[in-house]
Amino acid sequence: MITKDLTNKQSKFFRHLLEYARDHGNLPSYQTIMEHTWITSKNGVHQYFKALCDKNYLQSTGWGGYELHPSKQFLVDSPENPIPIRGIITAGAMQEAVDTDLGSLSIRNLFPQAQSPYCVRVSGTSMEEAGIHDGDLVILDDSPITDGDIGAILYDGQTTLKEIRKSDRQVVLYPKSSNHRPIIIEPDEFEEIRVLGKYIAHFHDGKVRYVN
Numbered sequence: 370m371i372t373k374d375l376t377n378k379q380s381k382f383f384r385h386l387l388e389y390a391r392d393h394g395n396l397p398s399y400q401t402i403m404e405h406t407w408i409t410s411k412n413g414v415h416q417y418f419k420a421l422c423d424k425n426y427l428q429s430t431g432w433g434g435y436e437l438h439p440s441k442q443f444l445v446d447s448p449e450n451p452i453p454i455r456g457i458i459t460a461g462a463m464q465e466a467v468d469t470d471l472g473s474l475s476i477r478n479l480f481p482q483a484q485s486p487y488c489v490r491v492s493g494t495s496m497e498e499a500g501i502h503d504g505d506l507v508i509l510d511d512s513p514i515t516d517g518d519i520g521a522i523l524y525d526g527q528t529t530l531k532e533i534r535k536s537d538r539q540v541v542l543y544p545k546s547s548n549h550r551p552i553i554i555e556p557d558e559f560e561e562i563r564v565l566g567k568y569i570a571h572f573h574d575g576k577v578r579y580v581n
Contacts, residue, residue, distance in 0.1 A: 440511045479577070491530060511566055520567045524563070532544075
């Protein structure tokens with residue numbers, strides 16, 4: 370499910386990285402990978418890393434280092450725990466219960482419009498007037514953002530959750546709070562603004578909520 374856009378070997382390689390990261394808190398070295406996988410050369414390892422970076426499963430940290438892409442960090446921080454669907458219950462007249470295994474319910478079922486959903490926890494108060502509070506869990510999706518959408522932005526090594534407005538020369542990140550000012554970004558040709566995810570919904574006080 371989480372590796373639908375990878376080849377079989379890329380998927381196997383990525384799952385090896387995840388298992389190592391869950392146990393050790395970081396990704397394995399080239400040498401460790403060669404000792405525990407079918408890959409026998411550093412160039413081979415490099416090609417797999419590059420492929421996963423191209424598909425936004427990893428990102429380079431420079432000097433041959435890699436880390437999980439922010440949209441995949443949840444796979445290490447909080448492994449998926451789907452809710453089992455245990456049977457069928459009528460909403461009409463009383464009927465005999467049907468006890469059967471119908472699979473499970475996951476975040477993908479709750480948000481079927483999302484392509485690649487994941488969660489982040491909010492820190493700060495700049496989106497409170499939209500109902501997103503400090504400590505809430507926000508569901509983001511790795512899908513295209515249109516002007517006026519709320520999303521997570523990465524710029525100059527820093528991230529934020531804001532309403533995004535774009536023009537030819539700048540990007541303006543609008544808060545949803547009168548206590549915060551918009552952030553105006555005017556990158557030069559060597560700088561990059563990255564969209565980490567589009568807002569889908571958020572959890573507040575144990576309930577799923579949406580920004581109107």
